[in-house]
Amino acid sequence: xxxxxxxxxxxxxxxxxxxxxxxxxxxxxxxxxxxxxxxxxxxxxxxxxxxxxxxxxxxxxxxxxxxxxxxxxxxxxxxxxxxxxxxxxxxxxxxxxxxxxxxxxxxxxxxxxxxxxxxxxxxxxxxxxxxxxxxxxxxxxxxxxxxxxxxxxxxxxxxxxxxxxxxxxxxxxxxxxxxxxxxxxxxxxxxxxxxxxxxxxxxxxxxxxxxxxxxxxxxxxxxxxxxxxxxxxxxxxxxxxxxxxxxxxxxxxxxxxxxxxxxxxxxxxxxxxx
Amino acid sequence: xxxxxxxxxxxxxxxxxxxxxxxxxxxxxxxxxxxxxxxxxxxxxxxxxxxxxxxxxxxxxxxxxxxxxxxxxxxxxxxxxxxxxxxxxxxxxxxxxxxxxxxxxxxxxxxxxxxxxxxxxxxxxxxxxxxxxxxxxxxxxxxxxxxxxxxxxxxxxxxxxxxxxxxxxxxxxxxxxxxxxxxxxxxxxxxxxxxxxxxxxxxxxxxxxxxxxxxxxxxxxxxxxxxxxxxxxxxxxxxxxxxxxxxxxxxxxxxxxxxxxxxxxxxxxxxxxx
Amino acid sequence: xxxxxxxxxxxxxxxxxxxxxxxxxxxxxxxxxxxxxxxxxxxxxxxxxxxxxxxxxxxxxxxxxxxxxxxxxxxxxxxxxxxxxxxxxxxxxxxxxxxxxxxxxxxxxxxxxxxxxxxxxxxxxxxxxxxxxxxxxxxxxxxxxxxxxxxxxxxxxxxxxxxxxxxxxxxxxxxxxxxxxxxxxxxxxxxxxxxxxxxxxxxxxxxxxxxxxxxxxxxxxxxxxxxxxxxxxxxxxxxxxxxxxxxxxxxxxxxxxxxxxxxxxxxxxxxxxx
Numbered sequence: 001x002x003x004x005x006x007x008x009x010x011x012x013x014x015x016x017x018x019x020x021x022x023x024x025x026x027x028x029x030x031x032x033x034x035x036x037x038x039x040x041x042x043x044x045x046x047x048x049x050x051x052x053x054x055x056x057x058x059x060x061x062x063x064x065x066x067x068x069x070x071x072x073x074x075x076x077x078x079x080x081x082x083x084x085x086x087x088x089x090x091x092x093x094x095x096x097x098x099x100x101x102x103x104x105x106x107x108x109x110x111x112x113x114x115x116x117x118x119x120x121x122x123x124x125x126x127x128x129x130x131x132x133x134x135x136x137x138x139x140x141x142x143x144x145x146x147x148x149x150x151x152x153x154x155x156x157x158x159x160x161x162x163x164x165x166x167x168x169x170x171x172x173x174x175x176x177x178x179x180x181x182x183x184x185x186x187x188x189x190x191x192x193x194x195x196x197x198x199x200x201x202x203x204x205x206x207x208x209x210x211x212x213x214x215x216x217x218x219x220x221x222x223x224x225x226x227x228x229x230x231x232x233x234x235x236x237x238x239x240x241x242x243x244x245x246x247x248x249x250x251x252x253x254x255x256x257x258x259x260x261x262x263x264x265x266x267x268x269x270x271x272x273x274x
Numbered sequence: 275x276x277x278x279x280x281x282x283x284x285x286x287x288x289x290x291x292x293x294x295x296x297x298x299x300x301x302x303x304x305x306x307x308x309x310x311x312x313x314x315x316x317x318x319x320x321x322x323x324x325x326x327x328x329x330x331x332x333x334x335x336x337x338x339x340x341x342x343x344x345x346x347x348x349x350x351x352x353x354x355x356x357x358x359x360x361x362x363x364x365x366x367x368x369x370x371x372x373x374x375x376x377x378x379x380x381x382x383x384x385x386x387x388x389x390x391x392x393x394x395x396x397x398x399x400x401x402x403x404x405x406x407x408x409x410x411x412x413x414x415x416x417x418x419x420x421x422x423x424x425x426x427x428x429x430x431x432x433x434x435x436x437x438x439x440x441x442x443x444x445x446x447x448x449x450x451x452x453x454x455x456x457x458x459x460x461x462x463x464x465x466x467x468x469x470x471x472x473x474x475x476x477x478x479x480x481x482x483x484x485x486x487x488x489x490x491x492x493x494x495x496x497x498x499x500x501x502x503x504x505x506x507x508x509x510x511x512x513x514x515x516x517x518x519x520x521x522x523x524x525x526x527x528x529x530x531x532x533x534x535x536x537x538x539x540x541x542x543x544x545x546x547x548x
Numbered sequence: 549x550x551x552x553x554x555x556x557x558x559x560x561x562x563x564x565x566x567x568x569x570x571x572x573x574x575x576x577x578x579x580x581x582x583x584x585x586x587x588x589x590x591x592x593x594x595x596x597x598x599x600x601x602x603x604x605x606x607x608x609x610x611x612x613x614x615x616x617x618x619x620x621x622x623x624x625x626x627x628x629x630x631x632x633x634x635x636x637x638x639x640x641x642x643x644x645x646x647x648x649x650x651x652x653x654x655x656x657x658x659x660x661x662x663x664x665x666x667x668x669x670x671x672x673x674x675x676x677x678x679x680x681x682x683x684x685x686x687x688x689x690x691x692x693x694x695x696x697x698x699x700x701x702x703x704x705x706x707x708x709x710x711x712x713x714x715x716x717x718x719x720x721x722x723x724x725x726x727x728x729x730x731x732x733x734x735x736x737x738x739x740x741x742x743x744x745x746x747x748x749x750x751x752x753x754x755x756x757x758x759x760x761x762x763x764x765x766x767x768x769x770x771x772x773x774x775x776x777x778x779x780x781x782x783x784x785x786x787x788x789x790x791x792x793x794x795x796x797x798x799x800x801x802x803x804x805x806x807x808x809x810x811x812x813x814x815x816x817x818x819x820x821x822x
Contacts, residue, residue, distance in 0.1 A: 319575050
């Protein structure tokens with residue numbers, strides 16, 4: 001992966017301030033909006049069924065996150081998703097906690113059936129549950145198991161016809177043919193709520209400015225992981241409160257040079273013709 | 275403007291801890307509550323149609339913010355607003371993102387029709403949209419255009435019979451006759467979500483302790499801008515995460531002397547008899 | 549009180565990462581989740597009536613907080629509470645702002661009638677209002693009066709057949725027979741929103757790992773108060789923004805030794821046979 005590409009996307013985000021429409025959970029709205037602003041994007045949260053289709057149609061990307069799902073919001077997600085599909089707006093989906101309850105599983109499956117998802121992001125257990133595979137889960141912060149994450153990502157990508165990102169100790173993203181492995185990030189991310197959710201929205205920001213969505217997703221993962229490492233270097237010993245503050249600072253400060261110096265990316269061809 | 279007045283209001287907020295009833299969006303609830311607490315006020319968030327009229331009736335000010343509007347909340351805003359009107363409680367309205375969708379525009383107009391607004395605060399595009407003027411808008415963080423903001427504020431104030439504050443690089447507030455221009459503030463405010471929303475609630479805190487509402491609004495704008503400048507001096511180079519933390523510190527620390535030393539205010543008579 | 553017990557519970561939280569299901573208000577969701585994560589627990593927020601019973605049944609504790617109550621949420625609290633009761637999951641209830649409106653009072657009373665509460669936490673005014681006693685209240689941040697808090701706690705504990713924690717300048721917790729007085733904490737806690745709400749969730753985390761619920765509650769109060777004192781020592785002079793960050797750091801850093809060195813606890817027998 002040419003890491004200059006990440007820098008170019010960053011630059012486009014900061015110049016163009018793409019509007020990212022988030023329908024997300026009540027725990028992370030503030031952190032998500034601040035993270036997107038720090039990065040250079042323009043976040044908007046809009047949930048009402050009366051307006052989501054219109055808002056999604058003018059956005060650079062639509063991010064759906066079912067962390068604190070309810071019936072009205074699920075309906076709004078589908079309305080917004082369909083509108084995004086019609087208008088060529090990429091849809092990023094974060095099926096938070098799918099598998100934890102039957103309702104979440106059913107709703108996640110309904111969303112992937114009714115909306116064409118551009119990029120699906122979750123931990124391994126969540127991705128497994130979206131496609132009906134078995135995987136152990138405890139709540140929404142489940143650590144990853146040792147099973148074959150790459151195989152799972154590829155299977156999900158093919159089954160759903162979408163790009164799939166599975167994040168954990170190592171992040172992977174694939175369209176089923178080409179796979180990026182990203183080695184950046186820091187364990188303290190698991191001690192701050194919403195770091196997965198914000199990552200999904202950051203993928204949205206990159207997808208708004210880079211039409212090769214696999215590259216956009218991989219770029220977002222590298223950029224996010226590098227910013228986290230920079231923040232951890234300055235604050236991890238102080239604790240998760242300080243890390244959260246420093247992480248917002250670093251999302252604002254990160255430049256191409258950081259990514260080129262610190263980015264850890266490997267590309268694999270899973271299938272010819274990718 | 276005698277800047278002692280700002281100090282007196284600050285003192286009254288800290289002595290009396292006025293109850294500020296906020297019906298606001300899910301992105302900024304926490305930041306708004308913390309900002310009001312830091313300043314010395316007592317925030318309460320209450321949304322249920324069963325209780326908003328009662329809560330508004332005992333508040334020092336009611337703040338309506340439609341950032342993440344829905345049907346139930348719009349109804350609650352009107353119930354609360356009418357109760358505030360009946361009980362002589364000032365109503366501050368922040369029409370977040372009006373103009374971004376038809377639904378927001380219609381709801382904002384419904385609110386100003388059914389509730390007597392004491393002070394309306396928004397950026398230029400939002401204020402224009404409330405009164406049906408054309409203005410360019412992109413999402414909720416739209417930068418201000420170069421058109422005549424003062425003329426817009428005056429027109430809105432007259433058309434709605436209310437005080438109008440338009441914030442941006444320079445802030446203006448007018449009742450249609452007298453205009454205050456406030457030169458305080460800092461660009462990094464645009465990189466932290468909810469700084470406009472919190473400002474609207476801070477106007478509520480000043481309106482709860484100063485019956486001259488134009489003066490209350492102008493005082494809030496100066497105080498807020500000076501606190502932002504103090505915070506930026508200590509943290510802007512670190513980034514928006516650090517600024518947000520420091521800004522809460524400064525809302526707590528600010529005293530009359532800061533305002534007198536740093537406040538930048540001009541008064542203009544737009545129309546005699548003001 | 550043997551303060552080693554607090555250290556043992558802390559250790560169990562960090563080893564076991566108990567799932568704490570919160571149905572809480574929109575102001576404090578993020579701070580609550582971050583506080584629980586910092587401490588070592590696994591927070592989940594789930595509100596939909598379709599899933600709350602299932603989520604509560606697999607949780608280590610259920611926390612109900614009515615800070616931004618509405619009809620749907622009140623219904624979800626009762627569904628979740630009944631499920632927790634059936635599955636032996638402790639239920640911690642925080643009746644935020646009860647007494648401020650008739651609706652809150654009625655809802656709090658409905659909840660304590662329909663759900664068996666394990667531990668009830670509030671300030672004196674809130675607890676008084678739950679059991680229909682008179683007490684002065686102003687909003688949700690009411691300072692405590694001078695009436696006999698211990699007598700109120702004991703009365704509430706007996707009337708409701710539950711453990712009652714009343715927090716304020718001094719914290720007390722009782723099952724009606726044995727009383728713990730905890731002298732830890734710091735006044736700056738009142739300048740950060742959600743510190744009471746997070747405390748209720750932290751009580752949930754301790755209740756998930758310690759079956760003697762009175763001991764669990766007392767342990768949580770000591771641990772929380774000591775963490776606040778440590779954070780205040782490092783940040784109180786800077787202001788409430790810095791304190792909030794530092795407090796999350798300290799919830800993550802606190803160990804048995806801190807509690808033994810700083811914990812201030814007295815036990816009183818209110819009634820023989822306790």
